[in-house]
Amino acid sequence: MAFLLNAWYVAAFAREVRADAPFSRTLLGRPVVLYRDAEQRAVALDDRCAHRFAPLSRGRIVNGVLECPYHGLRFNESGQCVRNPHGDGRVPAGAKVRAYPSLERYGAIWFWPGDPARADAALLPSFPFVDPAANVTHDGYLHTRAHYQLSADNLLDLSHFQFLHPDTLGSEAIARGDVQSGNLDDIVWVRRSTYDEALQPFVAQGFGIPPGTRVDRWMDVCWTPPGLLSIVVGVTAAGMPRVAGLIAPSAHWLTPETASTTHYFFAFGLPKEMGDAARELVRYAVEGLMKPFECEDLPMLEAQQKNLGDSDFWAMQPALLPIDAGAIRARRVMERLIAAEQGAASVPARTIAITPVVDTSQAVA
Amino acid sequence: MAFLLNAWYVAAFAREVRADAPFSRTLLGRPVVLYRDAEQRAVALDDRCAHRFAPLSRGRIVNGVLECPYHGLRFNESGQCVRNPHGDGRVPAGAKVRAYPSLERYGAIWFWPGDPARADAALLPSFPFVDPAANVTHDGYLHTRAHYQLSADNLLDLSHFQFLHPDTLGSEAIARGDVQSGNLDDIVWVRRSTYDEALQPFVAQGFGIPPGTRVDRWMDVCWTPPGLLSIVVGVTAAGMPRVAGLIAPSAHWLTPETASTTHYFFAFGLPKEMGDAARELVRYAVEGLMKPFECEDLPMLEAQQKNLGDSDFWAMQPALLPIDAGAIRARRVMERLIAAEQGAASVPARTIAITPVVDTSQAVA
Amino acid sequence: MAFLLNAWYVAAFAREVRADAPFSRTLLGRPVVLYRDAEQRAVALDDRCAHRFAPLSRGRIVNGVLECPYHGLRFNESGQCVRNPHGDGRVPAGAKVRAYPSLERYGAIWFWPGDPARADAALLPSFPFVDPAANVTHDGYLHTRAHYQLSADNLLDLSHFQFLHPDTLGSEAIARGDVQSGNLDDIVWVRRSTYDEALQPFVAQGFGIPPGTRVDRWMDVCWTPPGLLSIVVGVTAAGMPRVAGLIAPSAHWLTPETASTTHYFFAFGLPKEMGDAARELVRYAVEGLMKPFECEDLPMLEAQQKNLGDSDFWAMQPALLPIDAGAIRARRVMERLIAAEQGAASVPARTIAITPVVDTSQAVA
Ligand code: FES
Ligand code: FES
Ligand code: FES
Incomplete structure (x- = not known):
C-alpha cells in the first residue's frame, strides 16, 4: 500500500x-x-x-x-x-x-x-513531555525490518509484554487485566489496566517500588496518524487511586524507511524541575528498554514481515482477537486516509468485514 | 515448475x-x-x-x-x-x-x-536398510543451492564420479564400464558396472579391500518420486560373481526447500547383528562422503543452478548423452505427475522431442 | 538499455x-x-x-x-x-x-x-603507448558497481578532479581552466587546459616537478565506442609552449559486467627506451591512482547507480552543464549505435531535446 x-x-x-x-x-x-x-x-x-x-x-x-x-x-x-x-x-x-x-x-x-x-x-500532534524547553529527555532509535504498521500493532497491543518480554516488562497479571479502546476522529486510544501485579525488577526499580510490592499498573496508548504514539505508564500500590501513583510518559514515532522497514524513534521526558533524578530516570528507561526492544521485539517484527512477505495484511486473513481492537482501528484510519489521499471514492470494502470483531473488543472492554 | x-x-x-x-x-x-x-x-x-x-x-x-x-x-x-x-x-x-x-x-x-x-x-517407498528397528544407521544433511532435480541428476548419473570425485569415489574404469536404465511405472533404475577397477583408498578401505586389489564394482540406483533414492554399491574381486562380494546400501532423500534450493538428507544402514563393525562402517561412509559432497558436488550444483538461473531446464537445450538416460526418465516422470496433479490434459509436448535421445541411451545399455 | x-x-x-x-x-x-x-x-x-x-x-x-x-x-x-x-x-x-x-x-x-x-x-582503436612491443606498461583493474556509461561520464569530465580528488589530482585551477569537446564521427574528444596551477604533490612528483612550481596542465581525453578511452595528461612550466612539457598517456577500457556493474581496466605505458625510469613511472602512476579511484571514484559511481536504480538516465532529467558536453556526446553515439544495431528506424527523439545544451557547451569551449 x-x-x-x-x-x-x-x-x-x-x-x-x-x-x-x-x-x-x-x-x-x-x-x-x-x-x-x-x-x-x-x-x-x-x-x-x-x-x-x-x-x-x-x-x-x-x-x-x-x-x-x-x-x-x-x-x-x-x-x-x-x-x-x-x-x-x-x-x-x-x-x-x-x-x-x-x-x-x-x-x-x-x-x-x-x-x-x-x-x-x-x-x-502534541508531545509536551518531551519538549526540551521544559523537560530533560533521553531518546533511542531502532531500525526495524518490518512494515511500520506491524510496529504500530506492537505498541497498540501491549498484551505481548507477558509473552515476549516476560523478564522485563510483562507479568501474568496482564492477561487478567482489562483493556479498552476507542477513536477520537483519527486518533486511536487503548487503555490497559492490570491489578494486584508483581512487577519485574526493571519496571519496579524505574518507579522506585520496593521488590515484592503488589501494584496496579495502567498503560495508556494514544496513536495519531501516520504512526505517532504516546504511551503513559502509571503505577500505584495495589488498590490505591491513580492520583497516588507515578507515571512515566514516552513518545514513539514510526517513520517508514521503505515498504518493509521502519525507523523507530522513541523518547522519555520528565520535568526539568525534577533535576538529576529526571535525568537519571529517562536514561534508565531508554537504556533498559533497548534490550527487550532489540532482542525480543525486533526479531519478532522481522519474522512477521518475513512471513507476510509481499502479501497484503488482510489477504493473510489474520485471526482477530479483542486485544487487537486498537491496532485494527489504527489500520482502518490509515486505510481511509490513504484511500482519500489517492482519490479513492470510498474506504475499501474489506474493512467493513472486520466490524463485528471490533465490536467484540468493545464488549470486552 | x-x-x-x-x-x-x-x-x-x-x-x-x-x-x-x-x-x-x-x-x-x-x-x-x-x-x-x-x-x-x-x-x-x-x-x-x-x-x-x-x-x-x-x-x-x-x-x-x-x-x-x-x-x-x-x-x-x-x-x-x-x-x-x-x-x-x-x-x-x-x-x-x-x-x-x-x-x-x-x-x-x-x-x-x-x-x-x-x-x-x-x-x-521402502528403505528397509535404514529402518532403525533392525539396523544401525548414520545420517548426514547438506543444504544445496540448486533445484532438487539437479541433485537427482547427480545421483542418477554416477559417471561424474570419475571427473568430479577422482580422488575418492571415481576411477578411470567408470567411463569404460557399462550402464543400463529403465522404468518400473514411476520408478526409475540405473545400473552401472565397472570391471577390473583399482579403487581409490576411501572406497577400498570402506569395503575392507587391500590396496591395489583389482575389483568389479556395481552401483545400482533406484529413484522414486518426488526424489527418494536408494543406492546400493557392491564390490567383488575382479571377475568374481556378485554373490561373493560386499554391498553398502544408502538412502538419499531430496526435499525442495525453494525452487532453487534443496534439503539433501542421506543415510547409511547396516544390520544390527554386525555389531560394532556396522556402527563404525556407517559412520565411516557418512563422514567420508561429506568432503566430496560438500567440496565437489555442492559447488557444482550451485554453479549449475546459477547458470540455469530462472530458465526452464529444457529451454537451455541441454545436450543429451547416453549417461543421462536415467536422469531424463526421472524428469519425465516428475513432469507427468506434476502435469497430472495440476490438471493438465497431457504430458507437455517438449518431452516428446527428447525420445530419440533416450532411445540412443537404451541402445548403449 | x-x-x-x-x-x-x-x-x-x-x-x-x-x-x-x-x-x-x-x-x-x-x-x-x-x-x-x-x-x-x-x-x-x-x-x-x-x-x-x-x-x-x-x-x-x-x-x-x-x-x-x-x-x-x-x-x-x-x-x-x-x-x-x-x-x-x-x-x-x-x-x-x-x-x-x-x-x-x-x-x-x-x-x-x-x-x-x-x-x-x-x-x-589504437592505443600505441601501451603496445608491449615498444613500451613498458603497468595496469590496474577495478570492479565498479555502476553502469559503464557513468564511468565514461567520469572520465570524460575531469572537472570532478577539483571536488572529488582535491588532495591528489585536482586543484582550484581546474574550474578556472577551459574545456573544448567535439566529435570525429563516432569518436568523442574533450580537451581541458588549466593555467598557472599549483599541482598536488602526487601529480607534481610524477612529472618530476619541484614543489611550488606554477604549471600549465592539459588533459586530452579521447573516447571510442563502446567505452575505450585514452587520456593524455601534459604539463609545462606556466606559460611555456606544450612542446617544452612532459606527457603521460594512459588507456582506460570499460567493459560492462552487467547492466549495473563495470570492469574498469586501465594502463600506463612509456617507451622502452626510457629504461628503468619508465618502469618506475608507470608503476608510480597506477599505484598512486588506485587510492583516489578506489576510495573516491568508486563510492561515488556506486552511489550514483544506487540513486539511478533501474531508471533510464534521461528519465531522471539530469541538469546539463557545459562540462557535460563530451559525456553527452558519447551517450548520444552509444544510443545511436545501439538503436541502429537493434534495427530502430531512427535515433530516439529524446536525444534531440538536449541539443541546445550541447550547443551551450560548445560556446563555452
Ligand atoms: S498469538 Fe499473536 S501472533 Fe501468535
Ligand atoms: S560434461 Fe556434463 S556438465 Fe559438462
Ligand atoms: S555537481 Fe555533478 S553530480 Fe552534483
Missing part, C-alpha cells in the same frame, strides 16, 4: 542534524539529506544531485548551503542550485532538487513528504 | 524433531514448524501464527501443544487454536494454522504437503 | 589468460571462460557446458582443449565438443558451446560478443 504523504513524519532526532555535516536517511523510500542552514534551521532535500545524481549528503556545507561532492554545484534550503563553479558559472534553470517542508519540535526534525502547500505546523 | 504436492517428503531426521523445543524448516517454499506432542508423535504445522504471523517455532511446547511467542495463543497437533490467554479467553473460529499429515519412518519425519485425504503411509 | 554487441571489448588483461588454467569473467551479463590453446592463442567460450551447464572454467585444459569438470566432455577453441569419454564415445551433434572471436593486443584480450562474421581486428 502507498504511503500517506500529507503528514508529518520524524526524519531524525534534532541532535542528528547539524550545520557542519550533512546527514542522510531513507524516508518513505526516498533518499533524503538533512542539514542546518546558517540560521540553524533544519533543511530536508532529496539526497540526489540535480546534475548527475550524486548523494549530496557526501558533500559539505559551505555558508549554509550544500555543495555536491562530485562537481561542486551548491544548493540552498529550497533546493535551488545557487552556484556552478565551472566556466562562466551560469546555473541551468532546471538545476533544482526537491526540498521538503521541515520543522524542529520535541527534540526531533519533522518533514512533510506531500504537498508543501498543505504542510502546517498546527497539524503536528 | 510447480512442486508435486501429493507426495511424501522428508521434513527432518527424527532426531531433529523434539518434544521440548520446536524446530523450523522451509519445505517446498513454506515455513514449517515441527515438534512432538505429548505422545511423542511428530507434528508439522505452518510456522506462521494464525493471529499475526509470528513464527510458532520461536514459541514453546506446553503440555504437547505449541504456544505462540508473541501473544501466547496455543495450537494443537491439528493446528487448531486451543487457548487464548487474554480477556474472556474466547477462541475465534478462524484461529487455525495449517497442519500437514506426517509420520515417522526410517529415522526420518515425513510430511505430505498436498491433500490430507490422500496422505497414505502405504505410498511411502 | 541493451548492450552494443558488434564491438570489441576488453575481456581480461593478457596476463590473466593462461594455457594451464581457465579463467572466468562475466561480460555483458554472460559468463565467459577464457584460456589459451596449444598455440597460446586466447579462446573465449560461454562458461556453461553444453551438457548440464557446469562452469567450464572449473575444468582443466588438456592438450589445448577445455575439459568439463562434471562429466568430462572436452570442447575446442570453436566451442565444439571433441570428446565424450563415456560408453561408445559418440558426440551428439548439438554438443557445442558458443565461441567468441577474440584477439590479443595492447596487453589485453579482446572479445567480440556480436556477429562473428563482423569481428574485424581493424575495428580496434
Whole structure:
C-alpha cells in the first residue's frame, strides 16, 4: 500500500542534524539529506544531485548551503542550485532538487513528504513531555525490518509484554487485566489496566517500588496518524487511586524507511524541575528498554514481515482477537486516509468485514 | 515448475524433531514448524501464527501443544487454536494454522504437503536398510543451492564420479564400464558396472579391500518420486560373481526447500547383528562422503543452478548423452505427475522431442 | 538499455589468460571462460557446458582443449565438443558451446560478443603507448558497481578532479581552466587546459616537478565506442609552449559486467627506451591512482547507480552543464549505435531535446 504523504513524519532526532555535516536517511523510500542552514534551521532535500545524481549528503556545507561532492554545484534550503563553479558559472534553470517542508519540535526534525502547500505546523500532534524547553529527555532509535504498521500493532497491543518480554516488562497479571479502546476522529486510544501485579525488577526499580510490592499498573496508548504514539505508564500500590501513583510518559514515532522497514524513534521526558533524578530516570528507561526492544521485539517484527512477505495484511486473513481492537482501528484510519489521499471514492470494502470483531473488543472492554 | 504436492517428503531426521523445543524448516517454499506432542508423535504445522504471523517455532511446547511467542495463543497437533490467554479467553473460529499429515519412518519425519485425504503411509517407498528397528544407521544433511532435480541428476548419473570425485569415489574404469536404465511405472533404475577397477583408498578401505586389489564394482540406483533414492554399491574381486562380494546400501532423500534450493538428507544402514563393525562402517561412509559432497558436488550444483538461473531446464537445450538416460526418465516422470496433479490434459509436448535421445541411451545399455 | 554487441571489448588483461588454467569473467551479463590453446592463442567460450551447464572454467585444459569438470566432455577453441569419454564415445551433434572471436593486443584480450562474421581486428582503436612491443606498461583493474556509461561520464569530465580528488589530482585551477569537446564521427574528444596551477604533490612528483612550481596542465581525453578511452595528461612550466612539457598517456577500457556493474581496466605505458625510469613511472602512476579511484571514484559511481536504480538516465532529467558536453556526446553515439544495431528506424527523439545544451557547451569551449 502507498504511503500517506500529507503528514508529518520524524526524519531524525534534532541532535542528528547539524550545520557542519550533512546527514542522510531513507524516508518513505526516498533518499533524503538533512542539514542546518546558517540560521540553524533544519533543511530536508532529496539526497540526489540535480546534475548527475550524486548523494549530496557526501558533500559539505559551505555558508549554509550544500555543495555536491562530485562537481561542486551548491544548493540552498529550497533546493535551488545557487552556484556552478565551472566556466562562466551560469546555473541551468532546471538545476533544482526537491526540498521538503521541515520543522524542529520535541527534540526531533519533522518533514512533510506531500504537498508543501498543505504542510502546517498546527497539524503536528502534541508531545509536551518531551519538549526540551521544559523537560530533560533521553531518546533511542531502532531500525526495524518490518512494515511500520506491524510496529504500530506492537505498541497498540501491549498484551505481548507477558509473552515476549516476560523478564522485563510483562507479568501474568496482564492477561487478567482489562483493556479498552476507542477513536477520537483519527486518533486511536487503548487503555490497559492490570491489578494486584508483581512487577519485574526493571519496571519496579524505574518507579522506585520496593521488590515484592503488589501494584496496579495502567498503560495508556494514544496513536495519531501516520504512526505517532504516546504511551503513559502509571503505577500505584495495589488498590490505591491513580492520583497516588507515578507515571512515566514516552513518545514513539514510526517513520517508514521503505515498504518493509521502519525507523523507530522513541523518547522519555520528565520535568526539568525534577533535576538529576529526571535525568537519571529517562536514561534508565531508554537504556533498559533497548534490550527487550532489540532482542525480543525486533526479531519478532522481522519474522512477521518475513512471513507476510509481499502479501497484503488482510489477504493473510489474520485471526482477530479483542486485544487487537486498537491496532485494527489504527489500520482502518490509515486505510481511509490513504484511500482519500489517492482519490479513492470510498474506504475499501474489506474493512467493513472486520466490524463485528471490533465490536467484540468493545464488549470486552 | 510447480512442486508435486501429493507426495511424501522428508521434513527432518527424527532426531531433529523434539518434544521440548520446536524446530523450523522451509519445505517446498513454506515455513514449517515441527515438534512432538505429548505422545511423542511428530507434528508439522505452518510456522506462521494464525493471529499475526509470528513464527510458532520461536514459541514453546506446553503440555504437547505449541504456544505462540508473541501473544501466547496455543495450537494443537491439528493446528487448531486451543487457548487464548487474554480477556474472556474466547477462541475465534478462524484461529487455525495449517497442519500437514506426517509420520515417522526410517529415522526420518515425513510430511505430505498436498491433500490430507490422500496422505497414505502405504505410498511411502521402502528403505528397509535404514529402518532403525533392525539396523544401525548414520545420517548426514547438506543444504544445496540448486533445484532438487539437479541433485537427482547427480545421483542418477554416477559417471561424474570419475571427473568430479577422482580422488575418492571415481576411477578411470567408470567411463569404460557399462550402464543400463529403465522404468518400473514411476520408478526409475540405473545400473552401472565397472570391471577390473583399482579403487581409490576411501572406497577400498570402506569395503575392507587391500590396496591395489583389482575389483568389479556395481552401483545400482533406484529413484522414486518426488526424489527418494536408494543406492546400493557392491564390490567383488575382479571377475568374481556378485554373490561373493560386499554391498553398502544408502538412502538419499531430496526435499525442495525453494525452487532453487534443496534439503539433501542421506543415510547409511547396516544390520544390527554386525555389531560394532556396522556402527563404525556407517559412520565411516557418512563422514567420508561429506568432503566430496560438500567440496565437489555442492559447488557444482550451485554453479549449475546459477547458470540455469530462472530458465526452464529444457529451454537451455541441454545436450543429451547416453549417461543421462536415467536422469531424463526421472524428469519425465516428475513432469507427468506434476502435469497430472495440476490438471493438465497431457504430458507437455517438449518431452516428446527428447525420445530419440533416450532411445540412443537404451541402445548403449 | 541493451548492450552494443558488434564491438570489441576488453575481456581480461593478457596476463590473466593462461594455457594451464581457465579463467572466468562475466561480460555483458554472460559468463565467459577464457584460456589459451596449444598455440597460446586466447579462446573465449560461454562458461556453461553444453551438457548440464557446469562452469567450464572449473575444468582443466588438456592438450589445448577445455575439459568439463562434471562429466568430462572436452570442447575446442570453436566451442565444439571433441570428446565424450563415456560408453561408445559418440558426440551428439548439438554438443557445442558458443565461441567468441577474440584477439590479443595492447596487453589485453579482446572479445567480440556480436556477429562473428563482423569481428574485424581493424575495428580496434589504437592505443600505441601501451603496445608491449615498444613500451613498458603497468595496469590496474577495478570492479565498479555502476553502469559503464557513468564511468565514461567520469572520465570524460575531469572537472570532478577539483571536488572529488582535491588532495591528489585536482586543484582550484581546474574550474578556472577551459574545456573544448567535439566529435570525429563516432569518436568523442574533450580537451581541458588549466593555467598557472599549483599541482598536488602526487601529480607534481610524477612529472618530476619541484614543489611550488606554477604549471600549465592539459588533459586530452579521447573516447571510442563502446567505452575505450585514452587520456593524455601534459604539463609545462606556466606559460611555456606544450612542446617544452612532459606527457603521460594512459588507456582506460570499460567493459560492462552487467547492466549495473563495470570492469574498469586501465594502463600506463612509456617507451622502452626510457629504461628503468619508465618502469618506475608507470608503476608510480597506477599505484598512486588506485587510492583516489578506489576510495573516491568508486563510492561515488556506486552511489550514483544506487540513486539511478533501474531508471533510464534521461528519465531522471539530469541538469546539463557545459562540462557535460563530451559525456553527452558519447551517450548520444552509444544510443545511436545501439538503436541502429537493434534495427530502430531512427535515433530516439529524446536525444534531440538536449541539443541546445550541447550547443551551450560548445560556446563555452
Ligand atoms: S553530480 Fe552534483 S555537481 Fe555533478
Ligand atoms: S501472533 Fe501468535 S498469538 Fe499473536
Ligand atoms: S556438465 Fe559438462 S560434461 Fe556434463
